[in-house]
Amino acid sequence: MGVRDLISIRDLGKKDIESFLSEASRMEKLLTKPKHLLSGKIIASMFFEASTRTNMSFQTAAKRLGGKLLTFYPSISSAAKGESLADTIRMMDGYVDAIVLRHPYEGAARFAADLAEHPVINAGDGGNQHPTQTLIDLYTIKKLKGKIQGLKVTLMGDLKHARAMRSLLYGLSMFGAEVALASPPSLAMDQDIISEVKSKFGAEPVQSQKAELKDCDVLYVCRIQKERFPDQYEAEKMQRDFRVDLELLSHADESMAILHPLPKVDEIPPEVDSDPRAKYFEQAKNGVPVRMAVLNKCINGR
């Protein structure tokens, strides 16, 4: 397959995604057996925005494959003196074999990939794309439900600003899931993304303000993306009004899976964590084999 950089879920066809998922499942079976697929390789971890799971699971994945990490800290690097992203990328590209980049600007990963000779993996560019999260989500759904086609999946939360939701709507539509979009109107998914999945995949996402959980197979929640709101007061107000609690979940099937890219803030209260339907920590754990597959494919072409 032709993947070298991984910038947007749009760059992948169904076959590419299936190949990532089957490679991830192979990696999961071998997780703790020493492997040397990245031995002699150095991977730069460049996070210009906060991260726990994406950064830590990429680092774990690289280490499990025998690779070495070079961590870039924006606040104590020359980025803090005003060095441009272009110069920083050109220079890092000369030191390492691959770059994992998270940046607040939409398009930053594509920009970096155009400059770098080595593979660039998008770990999130502003509110735009988060392709490796979508691979984890599809992997998790397939593992839990045995398929994606025909599943009823509700995406709920800040669909306007969350890159994980934008990428996921595309991935789910490609695989024929029936997607419902639940958000307050001011946080609705951009119409151009909805039009795109309609015209490309014949998807028909249903939009509503409240999640209808009857017969829902997967409820995928995300937090209010406070850092992308122009008005913090508005973000805090939205955050207070938005909760997936046990009362709401009492309307859902026993077999429904609750997923979340995490971090969760107030939208899922801690008592939901012990509900057997809550699968988000399992989902986060799947980040390691999926990112092992991503690193191996992007760096070694396998």
Ligand code: NCD
């Ligand atoms: C997400 C992100 O950074 O987009 N987190 C993640 O990578 N698991 C979701 C979020 O921050 O809400």
